[in-house]
Amino acid sequence: MFSGIVYIYLFVFSSAQTQSGAGHISMALGTDTSHLTYYTKYRKIDGGCFKEKDLSLYEATNYDRIKLKHQAFNPVLVLRLRADSIEQNQLEAIADQFNLNKPWSLFANNCADAVKKVLRETKVNPGLALMISTPSELIKDLCYHQKKEIQTKNIQILHGNLKQYLDQEPKAVPQTLFGKHGPHAQFPPYKEALLILPGFGSKYHSLHRLKNTFKKAPYDVFVPRYIARASLEETLENLEIYWQRHGLDAYQKVHVFGYIVGSWTINAWIAQHGKANIATIVYDRSTLQERAPLVLVQDMKFVNFVLFGDVMQDLLQTPYTPLLDSTIRKGMLLETYATNTVRKHQQTAASMGPYCWELSCFGQDVDDYRYVPMHHDQMYTHPEVFAEALLYFIENGNFGPHLQSVQPVENPFVKHKP
Secondary structure, eight states: OOTTOEEEEEEEEOGGGSTTSSOEEEEEEESSTTSEEEEEEOOGGGTOEEEEEEEOHHHHHHIIIIISOOOSSOOSEEEEEEETTOOHHHHHHHHHIIIIISOOBTTTBSHHHHHHHHHHHTTOOOOOOOSSOOHHHHHHHHHHHTHHHHHTTSEEEEESOHHHHHHHOOOOHHHHHHOOOOGGGOOOSSSEEEEEEOOGGGGTSOSHHHHHHHTTSSSEEEOOOOOOSSOHHHHHHHHHHHHHHTTGGGSSEEEEEEOHHHHHHHHHHHHHHOOTTEEEEEEEEOTTGGGHHHHHHHHOHHHHHHHTTTHHHHHHHSOOOOOOOTTSEEEEEEEOSOOHHHHHTHHHHHTTOOOOOSGGGGSOOOSEEEEESSOTTHHHHOTHHHHHHHHHHHHHSSOTTTTTTOOOOSOTTSOOOO
C-alpha cells in the first residue's frame, strides 16, 4: 500500500442481517490497515453515531458485532476504494461532518446517505441512489458508475461476493419505510445450519427421505441441487451461488455433510473462498462407489450422457484434494457394499487396482470415522441408518457409540438390504 494514498473501506451488512430489513453500511478511512478511522451511524435510540480511531481492518470488520452488538453477524461485503488527491485529515473532516455532526435521519441522512455524501466530496461518483438511500441501492449505483474502477482493481473486493450481492440483495425500500420484514429480512430460526451436499445419486433418487430424516434436527437444513452437467468448476460456482442466495454466511456455524462429489466440491470451495463459518464436515466416501465414474464413462456412455454429462469425466480426472484446516472438525462415513452399477461391472471397477478399506486410503485426515452397513444408493434411501451418528458428530466431534460394530465385509458385492 502506498503511504500517500488514502483508502476508504465500505462495510456492507445485508438486509437479512438487520432487524429493519434495510441493511446497514459503515465506513473507515486510512493509509494502512492498522490505523483506520471507523464510522458507523445508527438512530439516536440505538446509540447514534460512532467514531473510533486506530482500528485494524479486522477490528473494524468486527466492530458492530462485537463492540456495539448492533449486528448479529459481520458484514457480507467489504470494499476498498482509493480517495486520490485528498489528505487524510481533510477526508476525516468530511466524514465527521456527515457521520457525526449531522444526526441520523431516515429520509436525508441515514447510514447510506452519509457514506454517499462522503464519496461525492472525495470525487468518487456513487451514482444517484434515488428515493431513500439503502445500502443495496448505494452499492448497485456505485458499481454501475464505477465499472472501470472495479475491473482495474482500483475498487477492490476484500470480502464477500459482489456479483451475488448485486443479484440477490433487494432494494429494501419498503423495509426502510415501514419496517416490514420480507423473506430476505428474517434472522435464521436457528443459529446453525446443516448443509447436505448430495452426489450424483440425487439425479435419480428423490431427496425427500433425506430432507425428511433431518427436518427435526436443531438446525436449518439445506439440500441444494448444485451439480452441473458441464464440469466440476461450474458445480463449484453453483454451490457459491446457492451459499450466497440462501445467506449461509449469516449463520453462526455451518455443518456440512458431503456425499462423494460433495466432498470434492466443499474442499475446492473452501480452497477458493476460505472456511467462512464452516465448523464441521462429515464426508461420505466409498472405495467401491468412487470407481463408478470409470464404469459410467467406459461401459455406460449413453446413460452417463443422459444423466450426468461431462462432469462425470471431469470427476474421474480430478484427484481428491484433502482439507488440511485443523480448525474444522472432520469425520468420515465409509460405505461397505457395492451398488448394482459397480456390482454388474466388477471387471471395469477392479481395473483401477486393489480395493482399500483403510482410512489412510482416502487421503483425508479426520477426527473420527465409521463404516456404514450400506451401499451408496442406500445412503439416499435409508439415511436414518447414519443420521444419529452424523448429528452426534456435529455436537461432539466424534461418532460416539454409533456404528461401532460395523466393519468391511468379506464379500461387498452380495446384495444387501439395510
